[in-house]
Amino acid sequence: MKISCLQMDIAFGSPHVNYERAASLLEQAHKAGCKIAVLPELWTTGYDLTRLDEIADKNAAKAKTFLSDTAKKYGMHIVGGSVANDTEDGVKNTMIVVNNKGEVVKEYSKLHLFRLMNEEKYLIAGDEDGLFELEGEKMAGFICYDIRFPEWFRKQVLNGARVLFVPAEWPLTRVDHWRTLLIARAIENQAYVIACNRSGSDPDNKFAGHSMIIGPWGEVIAEAGEAEELLVGEIDFAFIKEIRSRIPVFEDRRESYY
Numbered sequence: 001m002k003i004s005c006l007q008m009d010i011a012f013g014s015p016h017v018n019y020e021r022a023a024s025l026l027e028q029a030h031k032a033g034c035k036i037a038v039l040p041e042l043w044t045t046g047y048d049l050t051r052l053d054e055i056a057d058k059n060a061a062k063a064k065t066f067l068s069d070t071a072k073k074y075g076m077h078i079v080g081g082s083v084a085n086d087t088e089d090g091v092k093n094t095m096i097v098v099n100n101k102g103e104v105v106k107e108y109s110k111l112h113l114f115r116l117m118n119e120e121k122y123l124i125a126g127d128e129d130g131l132f133e134l135e136g137e138k139m140a141g142f143i144c145y146d147i148r149f150p151e152w153f154r155k156q157v158l159n160g161a162r163v164l165f166v167p168a169e170w171p172l173t174r175v176d177h178w179r180t181l182l183i184a185r186a187i188e189n190q191a192y193v194i195a196c197n198r199s200g201s202d203p204d205n206k207f208a209g210h211s212m213i214i215g216p217w218g219e220v221i222a223e224a225g226e227a228e229e230l231l232v233g234e235i236d237f238a239f240i241k242e243i244r245s246r247i248p249v250f251e252d253r254r255e256s257y258y
């Protein structure tokens with residue numbers, strides 16, 4: 001199954017520009033024959049957190065309509081990165097997943113807020129898991145900083161997730177952490193990791209790009225460079241079973257010791 005990461009540059013605080021960019025990349029993903037397309041973190045606004053009262057999306061309604069219409073038009077599932085979701089409790093950093101019929105199948109709000117980018121000053125953290133199902137397979141969403149918390153990944157994997165999505169705005173200065181942590185999450189969980197970072201820069205950071213599609217053996221199936229790019233790779237659910245019988249990590253766990 002072909003899957004793509006839309007490694008887009010994000011115009012700072014300009015949803016209008018970003019919707020056009022996303023629309024064009026989603027069309028390219030469809031033309032490339034992808035069944036699932038993944039967007040980066042906060043792809044409508046970037047990290048323009050001081051202007052959230054103007055640019056956050058009320059209950060993510062605009063993003064949901066756009067993602068749902070696009071998914072239906074192309075018959076393609078979309079893991080809609082995340083958007084600044086203006087809820088009655090506060091603004092959340094929320095991933096929206098729509099299936100190829102245009103139905104919203106999941107909303108996951110970033111569990112671990114990242115202080116280095118002042119998230120805790122402007123956003124509220126989510127409190128629910130990222131599990132969802134597409135193509136009859138259990139999958140899960142995580143957002144950026146979440147990859148530093150292996151226990152959060154393990155929990156979703158023990159609940160059945162075998163494809164793990166990570167939209168991000170990860171800075172270039174720590175690209176080595178990005179690559180190492182993502183590969184480790186794939187190896188230890190014997191699962192696919194599909195990580196879509198942004199490219200370009202904002203007033204505070206230059207971003208790493210290097211979106212990655214990683215297999216359950218830790219093999220890098222596809223990896224982007226630093227610039228805007230549509231990254232395409234193939235995943236095969238049967239390979240997960242093969243890897244899990246080659247080294248039966250899940251049978252060998254000594255849960256009573258952990």
Ligand SMILES: O=C(O)CCC(=O)C(=O)O
Nearest residue numbers: 114144145169170171174
């Ligand atoms: O953990 C890191 O180094 C980067 C995390 C990050 O950029 C984010 O969560 O937005």
